Amino acid sequence: MPKLTIDGKEIEVPGGLTVLQACELAGVEIPRFCYHERLSVAGNCRMCLVEMGQAPKPIASCAMPAGDGMVIRTDTPVVKKARQGVMEFLLINHPLDCPICDQGGECDLQDQAMAFGVDHSRYQENKRAVPEKYMGPLIKTIMTRCIHCTRCIRFATEIAGVEEMGALNRGGHVEITTLEKAIDSELSGNLIDVCPVGALTSRPYAFTARSWELRKTNSVDALDAVGSNIRVDARGREVMRVLPRLHEDVNEEWISDKTRYACDGLARQRLDRPYLRKDGRLRPVSWDEAFRAIAARLDGLDGGKIAALAGDLCDAESMLALKDLMAALGSPHLDCRQDGAKIGAKIGGAGPRAGYLFNTTIAGIERADAALLVGTNPRHEATLVNARLRKRFLMGGFRVGLIGAPCDLSYPVDTLGAGPETLSELAAGTGAFAEVLTAAERPMIVLGMAALARPDGAAVLHLARALAEKFGMIGEDWNGFNLLHGAAARVGGLDLGFLPGDGGRDRDGILDGVHGGDIEVVYLLGADEIDMARLGPNAQEGAFVIYQGHHGDAGAHRADVILPGAAYTEKNGTYVNTEGRVQLGRLAVSPPGEARADWTILRALSEVVGQRLPYDDLGALRQRLVAVNPVFAAVDRVEAAPWGEFGEQGKLDGAPFGVAVENYYMTDPISRASETMASCAEVFGSGRAGEATGTDG
Amino acid sequence: MKVTSYRAGEAGDFAFTEDNAKRAAAAVTHYPEGRQASAVMALLDLAQRQNDGWLSPEAIEYVANTLEMAPIRVYEVASFYSMYNTKPVGRHLVQVCRTTPCWLRGAAGLTDTCRDQLGIGLGETTGDGQFTLVEVECLGACANAPVVQIGDDYYEDLSPERLSALLGDLKAGKEIAAGSQTGRQSSMPDGGAVTLTELPERAPAEPGRAVPGPEFGDPVSPGPVSPSGEGA
Ligand code: SF4
Numbered sequence: 034m035p036k037l038t039i040d041g042k043e044i045e046v047p048g049g050l051t052v053l054q055a056c057e058l059a060g061v062e063i064p065r066f067c068y069h070e071r072l073s074v075a076g077n078c079r080m081c082l083v084e085m086g087q088a089p090k091p092i093a094s095c096a097m098p099a100g101d102g103m104v105i106r107t108d109t110p111v112v113k114k115a116r117q118g119v120m121e122f123l124l125i126n127h128p129l130d131c132p133i134c135d136q137g138g139e140c141d142l143q144d145q146a147m148a149f150g151v152d153h154s155r156y157q158e159n160k161r162a163v164p165e166k167y168m169g170p171l172i173k174t175i176m177t178r179c180i181h182c183t184r185c186i187r188f189a190t191e192i193a194g195v196e197e198m199g200a201l202n203r204g205g206h207v208e209i210t211t212l213e214k215a216i217d218s219e220l221s222g223n224l225i226d227v228c229p230v231g232a233l234t235s236r237p238y239a240f241t242a243r244s245w246e247l248r249k250t251n252s253v254d255a256l257d258a259v260g261s262n263i264r265v266d267a268r269g270r271e272v273m274r275v276l277p278r279l280h281e282d283v284n285e286e287w288i289s290d291k292t293r294y295a296c297d298g299l300a301r302q303r304l305d306r307p308y309l310r311k312d313g314r315l316r317p318v319s320w321d322e323a324f325r326a327i328a329a330r331l332d333g334l335d336g337g338k339i340a341a342l343a344g345d346l347c348d349a350e351s352m353l354a355l356k357d358l359m360a361a362l363g364s365p366h367l368d369c370r371q372d373g374a375k376i377g378a379k380i381g382g383a384g385p386r387a388g389y390l391f392n393t394t395i396a397g398i399e400r401a402d403a404a405l406l407v408g409t410n411p412r413h414e415a416t417l418v419n420a421r422l423r424k425r426f427l428m429g430g431f432r433v434g435l436i437g438a439p440c441d442l443s444y445p446v447d448t449l450g451a452g453p454e455t456l457s458e459l460a461a462g463t464g465a466f467a468e469v470l471t472a473a474e475r476p477m478i479v480l481g482m483a484a485l486a487r488p489d490g491a492a493v494l495h496l497a498r499a500l501a502e503k504f505g506m507i508g509e510d511w512n513g514f515n516l517l518h519g520a521a522a523r524v525g526g527l528d529l530g531f532l533p534g535d536g537g538r539d540r541d542g543i544l545d546g547v548h549g550g551d552i553e554v555v556y557l558l559g560a561d562e563i564d565m566a567r568l569g570p571n572a573q574e575g576a577f578v579i580y581q582g583h584h585g586d587a588g589a590h591r592a593d594v595i596l597p598g599a600a601y602t603e604k605n606g607t608y609v610n611t612e613g614r615v616q617l618g619r620l621a622v623s624p625p626g627e628a629r630a631d632w633t634i635l636r637a638l639s640e641v642v643g644q645r646l647p648y649d650d651l652g653a654l655r656q657r658l659v660a661v662n663p664v665f666a667a668v669d670r671v672e673a674a675p676w677g678e679f680g681e682q683g684k685l686d687g688a689p690f691g692v693a694v695e696n697y698y699m700t701d702p703i704s705r706a707s708e709t710m711a712s713c714a715e716v717f718g719s720g721r722a723g724e725a726t727g728t729d730g
Numbered sequence: 731m732k733v734t735s736y737r738a739g740e741a742g743d744f745a746f747t748e749d750n751a752k753r754a755a756a757a758v759t760h761y762p763e764g765r766q767a768s769a770v771m772a773l774l775d776l777a778q779r780q781n782d783g784w785l786s787p788e789a790i791e792y793v794a795n796t797l798e799m800a801p802i803r804v805y806e807v808a809s810f811y812s813m814y815n816t817k818p819v820g821r822h823l824v825q826v827c828r829t830t831p832c833w834l835r836g837a838a839g840l841t842d843t844c845r846d847q848l849g850i851g852l853g854e855t856t857g858d859g860q861f862t863l864v865e866v867e868c869l870g871a872c873a874n875a876p877v878v879q880i881g882d883d884y885y886e887d888l889s890p891e892r893l894s895a896l897l898g899d900l901k902a903g904k905e906i907a908a909g910s911q912t913g914r915q916s917s918m919p920d921g922g923a924v925t926l927t928e929l930p931e932r933a934p935a936e937p938g939r940a941v942p943g944p945e946f947g948d949p950v951s952p953g954p955v956s957p958s959g960e961g962a
């Protein structure tokens with residue numbers, strides 16, 4: 034542990050740190066542009082100059098290892114002058130366009146020029162102008178502002194693993210470019226955050242707001258099951274942008290492009306008032322009328338003829354309210370697995386939690402030494418899990434095998450096979466990858482929904498469990514068995530038991546029941562991904578469909594009654610991510626029009642149908658949530674789930690595993706309503722579609 | 731091993747000739763396995779020579795594919811070094827050194843000579859595709875300033891008249907002699923030695939030294955000049 038003196042204060046720091054990091058530990062702020070704690074050190078901006086002992090010149094603290102006995106000074110006239118000099122050079126070619134720059138107000142260059150620069154310019158000559166570059170539908174470039182810190186290149190190459198950005202030419206002629214191609218990464222939005230100036234900014238957000246007029250709400254993302262921590266920036270009733278929030282164990286400081294950019298979908302195709310189908314057409318009605326129509330339909334109906342399906346974006350509170358309502362109505366037909374994944378429970382009984390969680394945890398991936406991916410493309414299903422796998426790969430000594438549709442994950446993968454046979458062979462110990470798994474100390478398996486949302490899903494799950502046990506993936510302090518979910522609502526739904534009750538039907542049972550006439554009323558809580566045709570063409574020849582949700586998507590089109598709910602940015606809700614981490618989403622803006630937070634809708638409806646739910650406020654509902662499953666009390670804590678029996682021995686189907694996410698940019702009603710996502714789908718469509726070889730489930 | 735994701739290069743019709751492919755393979759063997767990217771500069775040079783003196787995007791992406799590199803990484807190298815041309819050039823690439831020593835010795839006049847005689851500006855190519863004129867920084871032969879590089883060879887101790895004659899010969903399709911244009915050998919003092927004109931006692935010849943080197947003070951012979959312009 035080297036001991037240094039920083040500005041006269043002695044401090045001992047862990048080995049392997051740089052002088053800049055040591056200064057940070059000592060509480061001394063060092064200005065920097067090119068240095069970023071998660072990227073390799075470039076040392077090219079020189080903003081971090083400090084004085085070191087007897088060294089004749091100031092040194093770049095970001096690139097200098099902290100050594101024992103070093104004497105560092107950051108408060109001398111030399112350092113001050115050095116910073117002013119560097120600042121002056123950086124500003125020579127930087128335009129004075131802060132008033133029209135989207136980075137204005139949150140710009141490192143602006144801030145540091147204020148803090149460390151001089152107050153006037155001595156530069157008389159012409160500034161250099163650099164042509165704008167095309168980088169795709171998400172990133173706007175104003176390259177004259179670029180200070181050539183190369184953070185963007187390092188981010189793309191190292192973290193995103195997409196080598197498509199570079200610096201052409203040299204010296205005063207350097208230009209950052211992607212060679213006029215859209216940067217093909219689901220993490221590309223983070224380039225905007227790493228760029229310390231306004232050279233790379235958000236294209237959809239361009240010129241729409243100034244950072245200081247935004248209301249900032251800390252929340253969590255609901256568009257995939259990672260549970261990325263986000264900050265929702267809103268103005269008035271409109272969500273202007275979504276930014277990442279640091280959470281070392283989940284998303285570090287990155288978010289995926291869908292998380293960041295789908296927010297324009299929140300303002301489009303919204304259900305902002307109740308609708309009722311009359312004479313075959315949906316007509317706007319009052320809440321009261323909508324509720325009375327439902328009550329009339331349910332009146333005298335046997336509970337066994339009612340069913341409910343919960344969608345992928347639901348908060349736990351609303352699912353619990355619906356579950357309680359269904360119980361009160363006497364229906365056991367519930368399912369939160371609208372893709373038909375055979376997980377969570379055997380029909381009629383709850384399975385162990387370890388059987389449906391990402392037990393290794395996202396941060397735990399860094400401790401693994403081999404991974405087997407089964408029926409999953411984490412890059413599209415959970416971008417930040419993939420980023421973590423890549424991070425682990427870069428640490429070295431990490432082999433990844435894949436059974437399923439081949440895909441480019443940005444790190445080397447051994448494609449072992451396409452379907453369950455390969456998995457059985459591997460479980461039997463044959464094949465080269467079996468040796469890798471045997472040799473590994475902490476191997477892990479990741480099962481995607483494409484492996485489980487199929488008729489033999491329970492058998493695949495059973496086989497995967499056997500494989501995990503065989504290769505020692507389950508140990509004292511290590512659980513290498515993982516399910517990678519795609520839906521933010523899924524784990525919460527499983528935790529609170531939004532599953533078929535005694536004698537209850539699962540998704541297929543419900544849909545078949547509609548066909549057979551056994552199910553007459555179907556309550557869709559934001560469930561849009563099922564095959565609506567199976568609900569019948571209308572209430573007379575099929576089910577009476579109640580759709581509660583926020584977007585006019587598939588479910589609303591088929592619905593007989595629409596109850597307008599709130600999107601994830603418009604309500605306080607609990608979400609459980611794929612690791613089983615309970616997190617709270619917070620209301621950033623209020624729902625549009627007459628739309629309401631979802632649990633309140635169910636609470637109000639319960640009263641009209643004569644089955645009043647026993648909670649009057651969110652606190653009471655959350656207490657009930659904890660009573661149903663105590664895991665909901667452990668907010669942001671992941672506790673190891675006990676291991677147990679799950680899955681069902683059965684015959685495996687020979688069909689190869691499909692693809693769970695066919696189009697990364699369009700997975701849910703919000704992203705489907707987003708224009709930004711639509712343009713991404715168009716730009717990246719051909720390439721992405723090429724990878725998709727199977728069908729869903 | 732590919733450790734990132736990127737689109738493979740689009741090499742179009744470009745491919746190394748058999749000879750160049752052999753040379754490229756040989757260049758790759760100079761580096762440890764898995765470090766084949768280190769040979770990128772050698773391969774770019776081969777590609778440039780094969781491709782009439784410039785690197786087309788196809789040639790660059792071909793090199794990227796050959797070395798299993800992301801195309802952007804090869805573009806970076808090709809655009810960084812001024813000796814790679816990323817635009818077509820004429821048959822004779824005339825590079826006038828403009829750095830201080832050459833400039834003090836009249837480099838600006840050389841540029842003017844080229845301009846006038848070839849009828850093109852800096853960075854331009856003559857209509858017949860014979861000449862491209864550029865100014866470059868120090869060519870590393872300052873002792874013989876001013877210096878102009880034409881193709882692979884250096885032409886030193888130039889005067890505008892001498893350069894004009896050289897260009898005339900080139901236009902006429904004649905061979906021209908590289909190296910010092912005033913007949914001095916290497917970068918020896920102009921007009922003979924001015925120091926060490928007398929030699930101390932000569933040490934006995936070393937056994938095994940077949941050809942004795944020239945004695946100091948021997949008259950300088952304007953012997954053959956090697957293509958690199960370094961003198962005999
Ligand atoms: S675009 Fe931004 S991040 Fe990239 S080099 Fe320029 S200033 Fe740095």
Ligand code: FES
Nearest residue numbers: 076078079081095
């Ligand atoms: S931060 Fe140290 S050189 Fe840029």
Ligand code: FES
Nearest residue numbers: 827832869871872
């Ligand atoms: S300055 Fe011309 S060769 Fe060095």
